[in-house]
Amino acid sequence: QSVLTQPPSASGTPGQRVTISCSGSHSNIGTNTVDWYQQLPGTAPKLLIYAYNQRPSGVPDRFSGSKSGSSASLAISGLQSEDEADYYCSAWDDSLNGRFFGGGTKLTVL
Amino acid sequence: QVQLMESGGGVVRPGRSLRVSCAVSGPNFSIYGIHWVRQAPGKGLEWVANIWYDGSQKYYADSVKGRFSIYRDNSKNILFLQMNNVRAEDTAVYYCARGNSSNHLGSFDYWGQGALVTVSS
Numbered sequence: 215q216s217v218l219t220q221p222p223s224a225s226g227t228p229g230q231r232v233t234i235s236c237s238g239s240h241s242n243i244g245t246n247t248v249d250w251y252q253q254l255p256g257t258a259p260k261l262l263i264y265a266y267n268q269r270p271s272g273v274p275d276r277f278s279g280s281k282s283g284s285s286a287s288l289a290i291s292g293l294q295s296e297d298e299a300d301y302y303c304s305a306w307d308d309s310l311n312g313r314f315f316g317g318g319t320k321l322t323v324l
Numbered sequence: 325q326v327q328l329m330e331s332g333g334g335v336v337r338p339g340r341s342l343r344v345s346c347a348v349s350g351p352n353f354s355i356y357g358i359h360w361v362r363q364a365p366g367k368g369l370e371w372v373a374n375i376w377y378d379g380s381q382k383y384y385a386d387s388v389k390g391r392f393s394i395y396r397d398n399s400k401n402i403l404f405l406q407m408n409n410v411r412a413e414d415t416a417v418y419y420c421a422r423g424n425s426s427n428h429l430g431s432f433d434y435w436g437q438g439a440l441v442t443v444s445s
Contacts, residue, residue: 249431251369258419258438259361259369264431302369306429312385313359313371313428 217242218303220316227324231291234319236303238284242314246306248286250279253300253318262301263288290321298323326350326434328420333439336410344439346403346420354378354398357423357430360405362416363438372418373405377426388414410443417441 219237226232236248250263261270263279266286278289286305290297303316332344346358360372373394374383382394393406403420417438423430 246429247431251432253369258435259421259432260435261431261433264424264433270433300368304369304371304432310386311383313374313383315361315369315371318368 216317217307217310217314218305218316220301220303220319222317223320223322225322225324226290226293228293228295230293231289232293232321234288234290234301234303234321236286236288236316238286238305239307240284241309242284242305242307243281243286244284245308248279248281249304250277250286250288251302251304251315253302255299259302293323295323297321326422328422328434328436330418330420330436330439333418333441335442335444336407337445338411338443339409341406341408342410342441344405344407344418344441346405346436348401348403348420348422353401355426357425357427358394358396358403359421359423359432360394360403361419361421361432361435362414363419364413364416367416370416374423374428375403376428381427383428407441410441412443415441415443 247265251259252262253259266281267279336342375394420436421432422434424433
């Protein structure tokens with residue numbers, strides 16, 4: 215059983231809005247901040263969203279994050295072909311004393 | 325501009341040791357926590373270890389606890405991961421990543437390009 219659970223895949227057509235969920239527990243998402251990372255094929259991951267809903271400089275405002283209880287979500291609006299990538303949520307877990315990533319969601323732009 | 329560059333990857337036999345390094349360029353290396361994250365071929369990301377800005381606190385994933393050791397040299401802006409008694413399941417690309425805080429709680433705002441470690445006889 216994973217500490218953070220994401221759907222393995224998601225898809226959408228250009229211009230659509232897509233949401234990726236990340237389910238955890240009180241000791242991780244419920245207590246600590248959540249980050250989202252984007253990994254394009256063959257490249258290192260890139261920070262996309264931090265502290266639930268903050269975007270680093272250079273990340274388009276089409277990307278947004280939210281949290282409700284022990285779950286978090288990443289939303290991508292105005293979907294573009296270059297958004298096709300793997301997306302990972304991540305949070306520290308106070309009970310397990312470690313950092314965890316979700317299993318990753320492969321986003322396909324149809 | 326902050327840049328991280330890993331080195332020291334390669335092929336190592338099961339049960340042997342390997343040390344991977346991460347050279348960091350840019351300001352203020354000594355005030356940030358640093359992490360190692362790995363990715364097995366075709367798999368997702370797995371956090372491996374963290375070290376605080378001053379080396380006073382370290383955290384490890386259960387999968388490597390007792391075998392791997394993280395340490396840093398702030399005078400040379402370099403981070404290390406000493407991997408002992410390696411196993412086949414340690415085969416992965418190893419990334420170093422800077423946390424945007426001094427401890428273990430920061431987000432990973434800068435990443436290296438990764439170093440491939442292959443454990444094989």
